[in-house]
Amino acid sequence: MDVDMNDETAEEKYEEGFGFEMDRKPMSQGAEARIFKSMYLGKPSIIKQRFAKKYRHSTLDERLNKHRVRAEVKGIMKAKQVGVETPALYFVDGERNEIVMERVEGCSAKEWIEKIRKENDEKEFKDNLSSFGILLGTKVGKLHAASVVHGDLTTSNVLLRDGNPQQIVLIDFGLCSQMKITAEEKGVDLYVLERAIASTHHDSEQLFKSVLEGYEKSGGKGAKGALEKLEEVRMRGRKRDMIG
Amino acid sequence: MVEVIAKIKIFQWELIHNMRWLYQGFRMSVPKSAALQLYRGLVRYARQLKLTDQDWALRRIREEFEAGRDARGKRARESYEVGIMRDGVVLSNPRATFHAPPGEGFRPSETAQHHRQQVVKLVLRAIKESGIKEPEKELDGIAFTKGPGMGAPLQVGAIVARTLSLQWNLPLLGVNHCVGHIEMGRLITGADNPVVLYVSGGNTQVISYSMHKYRIFGETIVGNCLDRFARVLKLSNDPFPGYNIEQMAKKGSKLVDLPYTVKGMDISFSGILSFIEKRANEWVEKGEFTREDLCFSLQETVFSMLVEITERAMAHTGNFVETPANGCSDE
Numbered sequence: 001m002d003v004d005m006n007d008e009t010a011e012e013k014y015e016e017g018f019g020f021e022m023d024r025k026p027m028s029q030g031a032e033a034r035i036f037k038s039m040y041l042g043k044p045s046i047i048k049q050r051f052a053k054k055y056r057h058s059t060l061d062e063r064l065n066k067h068r069v070r071a072e073v074k075g076i077m078k079a080k081q082v083g084v085e086t087p088a089l090y091f092v093d094g095e096r097n098e099i100v101m102e103r104v105e106g107c108s109a110k111e112w113i114e115k116i117r118k119e120n121d122e123k124e125f126k127d128n129l130s131s132f133g134i135l136l137g138t139k140v141g142k143l144h145a146a147s148v149v150h151g152d153l154t155t156s157n158v159l160l161r162d163g164n165p166q167q168i169v170l171i172d173f174g175l176c177s178q179m180k181i182t183a184e185e186k187g188v189d190l191y192v193l194e195r196a197i198a199s200t201h202h203d204s205e206q207l208f209k210s211v212l213e214g215y216e217k218s219g220g221k222g223a224k225g226a227l228e229k230l231e232e233v234r235m236r237g238r239k240r241d242m243i244g
Numbered sequence: 245m246v247e248v249i250a251k252i253k254i255f256q257w258e259l260i261h262n263m264r265w266l267y268q269g270f271r272m273s274v275p276k277s278a279a280l281q282l283y284r285g286l287v288r289y290a291r292q293l294k295l296t297d298q299d300w301a302l303r304r305i306r307e308e309f310e311a312g313r314d315a316r317g318k319r320a321r322e323s324y325e326v327g328i329m330r331d332g333v334v335l336s337n338p339r340a341t342f343h344a345p346p347g348e349g350f351r352p353s354e355t356a357q358h359h360r361q362q363v364v365k366l367v368l369r370a371i372k373e374s375g376i377k378e379p380e381k382e383l384d385g386i387a388f389t390k391g392p393g394m395g396a397p398l399q400v401g402a403i404v405a406r407t408l409s410l411q412w413n414l415p416l417l418g419v420n421h422c423v424g425h426i427e428m429g430r431l432i433t434g435a436d437n438p439v440v441l442y443v444s445g446g447n448t449q450v451i452s453y454s455m456h457k458y459r460i461f462g463e464t465i466v467g468n469c470l471d472r473f474a475r476v477l478k479l480s481n482d483p484f485p486g487y488n489i490e491q492m493a494k495k496g497s498k499l500v501d502l503p504y505t506v507k508g509m510d511i512s513f514s515g516i517l518s519f520i521e522k523r524a525n526e527w528v529e530k531g532e533f534t535r536e537d538l539c540f541s542l543q544e545t546v547f548s549m550l551v552e553i554t555e556r557a558m559a560h561t562g563n564f565v566e567t568p569a570n571g572c573s574d575e
Contacts, residue, residue, distance in 0.1 A: 175508075
């Protein structure tokens, strides 16, 4: 922008807004956000935009979107600190509820699992799955040990950099919560993952078993309590009798 | 480890089973003293539990106790339907509904009695309305609800269906209650492979068909939340609490900041309830929020959460198909 420094209104012009435009190509749409492909200062990036939901009351919607952007940024940072890989954050626009972050090249764990199911025979598939599961469990355990629960663990929210199952990148921390985390919340977090796996991949009980194995190894002293709670959460489920 | 888990399961199963007794005891209006005795017995039993979280068990027992004590507000109607369909077109569908006396839930035995009295009339009417002359030749099969539900009324349906199938020599098809509702919704809306938000008195579930099964992606009990909320505000149960909340909500305008808990595709209302239970009376007394505002906020928050988990399930399965919100065909 061309600004005359002697102009008294120059400052106001700057103050007016932090307008920026970035090239954006729609990439995908999830439940709560749109993802755009973009370049940020020459780096491949994505823009995650949490748009207003028409079905919600506007006040509630605004509150939630702001809260989730904040939660996501904080969650990603905390995860990095404890050595769980997440995409690098480039820019956060609190006004438009947008986060610009690194574009992780590779595929999601969901795609990877279905791919190796096709390519490998049964034994290899199981071995691959369990080594991946242990690693994933370790990562989740690390997060929990640092009092972060992800809140929406699914195989689509786990990315593999360059398709390599050793390089796990966790994304989508919008529902994460931090600080005062009880064993109950950790248990629920694991339960969410278990259900997500069961509903997306058939015959993959092996995967969750090894996730728990990895989790137990890494989770420190809180892990045992969380696993006990998991058992309890499983028992709750739906009302077993459907009277009334 | 396996053994321990199995033990926990048995313990909890027994507990739930006993609680069911408690629950039904109140429904059937056992003498107050007997119910109290049962309650105390259960509490004593729960205190002995070693492998289960005692606080949880005690809380659940108390909840069931309270739910049973004023079982009003629970589902007060139960209907029996007979329908005849051909190639997805409903030819006839007469129904008879049993209304429980005001302020009470219905009792299984009375409901079954009602169904027994009505069923023959209904079947005859269904056949007549559909214009079928020779049911033996024109019908292909007979389907009935095989559960889950209350035993006694279900039995009526099963016996009638079996009798008809034997008499007319037609195949008999038992259908799961929930799946029946879903398939009905699918047929009428014409949706292909939908994500379904299934809301009935006792269940709220997000369901979708995946890998050859209907799978539950997320669940909660919204009915219970509304009922208990209505009790906090002392709303009338006539015709049912949800209706009264909705009428009040239409007049509300201020949005109260309520907890919003979505975990994956599950949601929890307990936070909202305890939040409101603690503060509602104070708010209303001080005039900070009116009761109408509270109803309005509850509806906005709760329904947003329900829509959101449905949306999440859609994103998860990759089915961006229009969703038939299977609005409580029971009630």
